[in-house]
Amino acid sequence: MVPHGGAAGRLLFTLIALLLGACALRPATAPPVALELDGTPFFPQQAWHCGPAALATLLVHAGVDTDPEKLAPQVYLPERQGSLQLELVAATRRAGKLPYLLPPDAEALDVALAEAFPVLVLQNLGSRRWPRWHYAVVIGRDVRGAWLLRSGTEFRQRMAERRFRAVWERGGRWAMVTLDPAQVPEFAEEARFVDAAAGFEAVGQFDLAATAYRATLARWPGNFAARLGLGNVDYLRGDRQSAARHYRLATELAPSHPAGWNNLATVLGEMGCRDQALAALERGEAVVTPGFVDALAETRRTLADRPVRACEL
Amino acid sequence: MLLSLLRIVLVHVLVWGLALAGFSSAAHGAIVSTQTVTQAEVREARLARVDALLAQERVADAMVQLGVDPLDARLRAAALSDAELAQLEGRLESLPAGGDALVILGIVFLVLLVLDLTGVVNIFTRR
Secondary structure (H helix, E strand, C coil): CCCCCCHHHHHHHHHHHHHHHHHHHHCCCCCCCEEECCCCCCCCCCCCCCHHHHHHHHHHHCCCCHHHHHHHHHHHEHHEEEEHHHHHHHHHCCCCCCEEEEECCHHHHHHHHHHHCCCEEECCCCCCCCEEEEEEEEEEEECCEEEEEEECCCCEEEEHHHHHHHHHCCCCCEEEEEECCCCCCCCCHHCCCCCCCCHHHHHCCCHHHHHHHHHHHCCCCCCCCHHHHHHHHHHHCCHHHHHHHHHHHHHHCCCCCCHHHHHHHHHHHCCCCHHHHHHHHHHHCCCCCHHHHHHHHHHHHHHCCCCCCCCCC | CCCHHHHHHHHHHHHHHHHHHHHHHHHHHCCCCCHHHCCCCCCCCCHHHHHHHHHHHHHHHHHHCCCCHHHHHHHHHHHHHHHHHHHHHHHCCCCCCCCCCHHHHHHHHHHHHHHHHCCCCCCCCCC
């Protein structure tokens, strides 16, 4: 229905058609790609044990020989009738896997799924006021964008996109995958991976820490924290020579970070190399930031107390 | 007898081994841990080293209060980093504990069903 004459009307139609076409070419959100990790194991949940069940699902998928009964004493809090997120993280480390926390957006879940990693999520199935916390494992999406889960006693739960997002958001958008510490998947972010690696160091799992640091450096050769971490692991295991070597490399990677200089100074001091230690410490003091003032001051005190002896370098 | 003795020894070795493994990262001199560097927010080093051990003990005690076996609790606390202990301490009662309420759902359903059958409400019957 074009009121006056053909040309203007046809032009209008053409314009509208072009605009519509352009819109169709540029979808607002990426269309969901149907995908299902149907090989993901399933452990139907017993009573309130969705934590152990969901964690077992991921760990067994990652090749660990375990089950919910073995994991319950590591993660279940009887009086709370549930499991805490941090304890799932700790239990993952105890199983020798790297607990990688995904960024809090749904796209990150899709990307992990695309690389065949099932994702453990925390859901709040209740309200903010009366929460009902629940862990489930995301194993894919269907063609309509709905989320597919191993959840509770359901082998294959289908949850509509909006419902999934709502309960996941109410749960704080928490999502974890369990990785092989020696292999950095494509989707991994540098800072997140190396932070998880540092978790091994912090609880004394030095071999796994070193493995994960080396994997970090293989993917991101300039990563300062991983190089420092290799030094720390060697230092904590008593290998000062090797620690000093890594610390020196760390200071080369990030001369403006006080931590590398501080740790180098500490280990050189212990090796009897007081002059070199003081030189390193001064480099650190020149670039000190508020968070490291105490550490550097302590190192200076320690160095002052060290007896002078032959340098082992 | 011998077996149970062996078991006790083994448990002690395991518990102290893990506890000390966690401890050793804290016990050493003046090196900056990698986590201090990786964790974006520069944590004040207010958790002194001795405090970290105490925190481990307090978290283990809190777990025991919540029904965890004492040996398991020590192992679990030893498996947490200082930063994680700091996040957990005093909050074990309040942090989200995923456990689902399948049972509660079942009870709600049963109550509704009974109410429905006794004619108090009319949910399941078709009009």
